[in-house]
Amino acid sequence: MLDIKLIRNDPDLVKENIKKKFQFDKLPLVDEVIEMDKEYREAHTRADYLRSQRNSISKSIGALMAQGKRDEADEAKKQVTAMADEMAQLAVKEDELSAEIRKRMLVIPNIIDASVPIGKDDSENVEIERFGEPVVPDFEVPYHVDIMESLHGIDLDSARKTSGNGFYYLCGDIALLQSAILAYARDFMVDRGFTYYIPPFMIRSGVVDGVMSFAEMEGMMYKIEGEDLYLIGTSEHSMIGKFIDTFLTEDDLPQKLTSYSPCFRKEVGAHGIEERGVYRIHQFEKQEMIVVCKPEESMQWFDTLLKNTIDFFRTLDIPVRSLECCSGDLADLKVKSMDVEAWSPRQQKYFEVGSCSNLGDAQARRLGIRVKNKETGNYFPHTLNNTVVAPPRMLIAFLENNLREDGSIAVPEALRPYFRNKAEIR
RNA sequence: GGAGAGAUGGCUGAGCUGGUCGAAGGCGCACGACUGGAAAUCGUGUAUACGGGGAACCGUAUCAAGGGUUCGAAUCCCUUUCUCUCCGCCA
Numbered sequence: 353m354l355d356i357k358l359i360r361n362d363p364d365l366v367k368e369n370i371k372k373k374f375q376f377d378k379l380p381l382v383d384e385v386i387e388m389d390k391e392y393r394e395a396h397t398r399a400d401y402l403r404s405q406r407n408s409i410s411k412s413i414g415a416l417m418a419q420g421k422r423d424e425a426d427e428a429k430k431q432v433t434a435m436a437d438e439m440a441q442l443a444v445k446e447d448e449l450s451a452e453i454r455k456r457m458l459v460i461p462n463i464i465d466a467s468v469p470i471g472k473d474d475s476e477n478v479e480i481e482r483f484g485e486p487v488v489p490d491f492e493v494p495y496h497v498d499i500m501e502s503l504h505g506i507d508l509d510s511a512r513k514t515s516g517n518g519f520y521y522l523c524g525d526i527a528l529l530q531s532a533i534l535a536y537a538r539d540f541m542v543d544r545g546f547t548y549y550i551p552p553f554m555i556r557s558g559v560v561d562g563v564m565s566f567a568e569m570e571g572m573m574y575k576i577e578g579e580d581l582y583l584i585g586t587s588e589h590s591m592i593g594k595f596i597d598t599f600l601t602e603d604d605l606p607q608k609l610t611s612y613s614p615c616f617r618k619e620v621g622a623h624g625i626e627e628r629g630v631y632r633i634h635q636f637e638k639q640e641m642i643v644v645c646k647p648e649e650s651m652q653w654f655d656t657l658l659k660n661t662i663d664f665f666r667t668l669d670i671p672v673r674s675l676e677c678c679s680g681d682l683a684d685l686k687v688k689s690m691d692v693e694a695w696s697p698r699q700q701k702y703f704e705v706g707s708c709s710n711l712g713d714a715q716a717r718r719l720g721i722r723v724k725n726k727e728t729g730n731y732f733p734h735t736l737n738n739t740v741v742a743p744p745r746m747l748i749a750f751l752e753n754n755l756r757e758d759g760s761i762a763v764p765e766a767l768r769p770y771f772r773n774k775a776e777i778r
Numbered sequence: 779g780g781a782g783a784g785a786u787g788g789c790u791g792a793g794c795u796g797g798u799c800g801a802a803g804g805c806g807c808a809c810g811a812c813u814g815g816a817a818a819u820c821g822u823g824u825a826u827a828c829g830g831g832g833a834a835c836c837g838u839a840u841c842a843a844g845g846g847u848u849c850g851a852a853u854c855c856c857u858u859u860c861u862c863u864c865c866g867c868c869a
Contacts, residue, residue: 393828393829393830396828396829396838397829397830397837397838399838400828400829400830400837400838400839401837401838403837403838403839404837404838406849406850407838407850409849409850410797410849410850411797411798411850413797413849413850414797414798414849414850415797415798417797418797425849426849428849429849429850430849431849432849432850433849436849556859558859580858599788599826601788722826724788726808726824730826
């Protein structure tokens, strides 16, 4: 969400940005907002004037009553009553206009960073850097579910019976492996100065409305029947939600948080859940990182957050690459975003395991997250988030990359303290 | 889940028989005076958003949130959320 003052002062910049994102159908929104904003301010000014009149007359009524001047007081009351209609109409107009303006503001995309490559869709995303050698072993790498089954680590049949497609039982060493990865990820982030959080796994509709669009909500969120509660799709929802309508002081910045939560997603969007396996599922666990910082520091934090995830995967011997979202693939709220992709020896390509985003001040403006500053005035901080690791999807990369020819799995050094000090799974 | 009490500025706390209340007092904070310097003391100031104005400043809204009554609501009524106490139920 942009500052309306930016739209007023530099509509061409906003339009250029929309063009860069190939969202030509949104171009008219800019002029609509400018026009409605003008109307709104006219109505607002007039309504303020009437309210001011009413307030002063009402005060005088009090004085007249105190002096016992009944008739004059009644006369004054009539004056206020005469304004009532216009005031009511203006109030309705103000509400309608501001709602219409907000509706448009929410879909006008954030100004993308100058470094974002221009492109229509995900096919034009740009690989930035590779880390580690993408190895294709000379033996065949089985499908991840087959690896898990051979290690007695997954039961999809039972899960379909109890919960349906898109759910899983992990068991034995694979379940332990997932717990180990999450515990390791937690400590990895704590060692880098982040504060560990276990947030609420359900949030109210008011928070949901704040953190996502209606379309996203329909496609992602599970609602608890009979309660005003939704299962979170990611801990970012509760973690950013915790700051809604709050003032931070500059001493509070930067907020460096890492949160664990299960994530629940309906996945009713484009893909659905057709594939067998744990790539796209209704329930997974995730370690996330969140930063709230001063605007001038956000790009630096972006690089730091991205590096955290890459470093994490590298300590587990998984080759990764960073892939920058091009303008057309970048979500409207984001200034810049890079995916971390892990190497799949079986598919011989990289696949998404995490996403690092700089939201600029758009999320903070939308949610009313502000920072107090007496000298320069209060301002909106920048917000960023990134995935540390999200198993079981990450397990696919882990198992494929650490698979040995005999079917056993090598456990990298870094993970062993969390994995009952075992060096392999067989 | 039941019964009761409550939610006021950065904090504390009055107001809550509706009008001079954006809100006393205290604490904190900022600036100034006093001082060799400091403490103490004294003085002044100290919310947010939007709109208008070059600016000083002016207007409007905000006393948990939303709605209602009224010429006028922190104050009365309704709904929701949250907090505390007691009871119940539990990991």
